[in-house]
Amino acid sequence: MIEVIEPGLQMTLQDFGRFGYLSKGLTRGGPADESSFLWANKLLGNRFDAAQLEVTLGGAKLKFHKDCSFAITGAEVSVKLDDESLENWQSYTARAGQVLSLGQAQHGLRAYLAIAGGFDHDPQWGSVATVTRERVGGPNSDGKPIAAGQQLHGGTVADVVNRRVSWQYRPDYSKTPALGLIPGNQYDQFPDESREKFCYGDFSIDNSSNRMGVRLKGEELKYEGKGIISEGINIGSVQVPPNGEPIIMLCDRQTLGGYPKLGTISPLDISRLAQCRPGDKVRFTRVKIDKVQQQLARYYRFFDVQLACQKA
Structure with a gap:
């Protein structure tokens, strides 16, 4: 249905990820930027977990072989359908034979291309999410x-009028984000100086960062507690290895880790972190878990995310 002419730096197929397999050592995968992914599906009237393409840094080109509605969200990329310029965060319909081009991202890191009905490929362990x-x-x-x-399969013409996401809900990837930290069990075992450095200082994104985790460069953090036994780690866990450079786990993380953890980044802020490029600045602030839980519940209700899929 869709032919990939140029995949750009990296293009992967992602749905909402695998759930229920962490005990077997199989990570969730899924979209690095969950918010952009959910908005793209909502624009087309898809189920929240319909499979999409995640395109790193843009530079992709695809050809439609039948009529199909689509939407692009995420990183700030220029979009053309043949020679017609289109807007991001909006749904459109392409006709058979038309070519869709995504330019290089100006801000942000990952763009999401959704089609009406989603991409249709055989799942493994309940999901088509790509974990390289x-x-x-x-x-x-x-x-x-x-x-x-x-050759990618799936798609139809959406049974909805073209939609767009209001400007007030679109992130500005050119600004330095402030990400919420939920303190964890080992938070008090870091000295006050290290906790204050993390919550009130700026860090930059290291160029070794990927879908597995984001490494931060900044002032060294020290840990004064006892060693810990390897334990399960969440998306957003802030691990501090011996070199004092924090690593924030993303969707392709390993399922166990033995480094001490300051806590977990709010699930509502992980999407913004996933759009940060090497060299970008980030800062952090402490948030309360009960407030985050209330906000997350409203967020998932808005996107009609099923509760059974919030367990990993």
């Missing part, structure tokens, strides 16, 4: 990114 490190998911069920010439 574990060699699972994707159109060929081998965990590989999508290559030029790949």
Whole structure:
């Protein structure tokens, strides 16, 4: 239905991820920027977990082989359908034979391309989400990114008028984000100086960051507690290895970790973190878990995310 002419730096197939397999060592995967993913599906009237394409830094080109509605959210990329310029965060309908082009991202890191009805490929462990490190998911069920010439299946014309996301709900990727930290069990075992450095200082994104985790560069953080036994780690866990450079876990994280943790980044802020590029600045502030839980419940109700999918 859709032919990939150019995949850009990296293009992967992602749905909302795998749930219920962490005890087997299989990570969730799914969209790094959950918010952009959910908005793209909502624009088309899809289920919240309909599979999409995640495109890193843009530079992609695809050809439609039948009429299909689509939407693009996430990173600030220029969009053209043949020679017509289009807006991000809006739904459109392409006709058979038309070519969709995504330019290089000006701000942000990952763009999301959704089609009406979602991409239709065989799941592994209940999901088509691509996790390259574990060699699972994707159109060929081998965990590989999508290559030029790949044929992708699915899609239809949306049974809704074209929609767009209001400006007030679109993130500004050019600004330094302030991310909420929910303190964890080991938070008090870090000295006051390290806790204050993390919550009131700026950090930059290291170029080794990827879908597994984001490494931060800044003032060294010290840990004064006892060593810990490896334990399960969440998306958003802030691990502090011996070199004092924090690592924030993302969707392709390993399921166990033995480094001490300051806490967890609010799930509502992970999407913004996932759009940060190497060299971008971030800062942090402490937030209360009960307030985050209330906000997250409203957020998932708005996008009609099923409660059974909030357990990993």
